């Protein structure tokens with residue numbers, strides 16, 4: 001897939017997830033087969049630029065190109081300024097968030113709330129595309145509500161404005177994270193525009209990725225929640241799409257190494273105090289589907305220094321290694337390649353919590 005001048009090797013993309021897709025996690029996903037990783041959303045307001053959170057979100061040191069920064073806001077001039085600000089700090093693609101249902105974003109009439117106001121959408125896209133020389137991409141939902149699925153009109157507006165690629169989450173704003181994503185609207189969007197379209201929503205297995213690609217005709221697949229605790233899903237999906245067969249579960253020793261590297265990178269990125277706390281959710285996700293994962297997660301929440309966290313991961317993997325060379329998922333998780341229940345149960349409130357973190 002091409003986004004502007006960037007040739008994207010793999011058409012599997014990590015979805016932007018506030019509180020999750022920080023630089024260490026994006027790097028890990030890219031290493032494991034993701035062709036593109038979108039940053040956590042950065043607010044467009046200059047007043048918020050000085051916060052520690054904003055500063056971390058614009059730190060792209062060492063990141064594998066192309067660096068994609070997502071911006072959110074509702075004021076065309078402010079969005080244009082935010083785009084320039086981020087390009088000056090290393091962004092090679094600017095992604096605009098019109099897909100996030102979080103109240104914190106929607107109350108400001110930003111995120112998916114913008115889909116209601118097509119004229120404003122056009123003004124924002126024109127302003128941002130004209131402000132920067134790098135490609136601008138857009139992330140949307142299928143519409144504001146089930147009665148108002150205007151993704152096709154928004155997609156045409158975007159193409160007209162010079163947006164280089166679109167990603168579409170197959171839910172409306174009103175749907176939050178409830179129910180199943182639908183892919184018919186994504187297929188309509190794909191056939192209405194000639195810019196690349198990425199399909200997003202509930203892709204959690206290699207088969208689902210294949211089916212959604214086939215059904216929508218999309219150029220790429222974006223995976224969010226299913227990559228939490230399973231960044232090797234990109235490698236698994238890639239292999240399945242290329243060869244039609246499944247990779248075996250990863251080797252315990254490889255995953256131990258990946259997680260310890262992720263942890264070290266995470267601690268270094270956030271500093272020990274914040275890093276140990278924010279690493280817990282990643283470690284919880286890693287362990288969620290694995291034998292003995294519950295006990296490990298419990299222990300993890302009581303530890304508050306980096307060395308103890310690292311040692312606990314080592315002990316957990318010693319136990320897993322005693323069970324076999326390859327990762328063994330819990331029987332309930334084996335039924336589906338990835339246990340969906342916890343993720344599907346996620347509600348917009350959870351997204352809001354993540355955004356506020």
Ligand SMILES: Cc1cc2nc3c(=O)[nH]c(=O)nc-3n(C[C@H](O)[C@H](O)[C@H](O)COP(=O)(O)O)c2cc1C
Pocket residue numbers: 015016017018019020040041070097098099100139169200201202203222223224225226346350351354
């Ligand atoms: C914790 C969390 C944070 C999110 N943050 C953002 C965000 O900052 N920007 C955005 O466009 N979408 C955000 N999303 C939506 C995801 O990018 C994606 O569209 C959604 O999770 C559906 O994909 P999935 O079913 O593969 O998870 C977030 C989702 C989650 C679960």
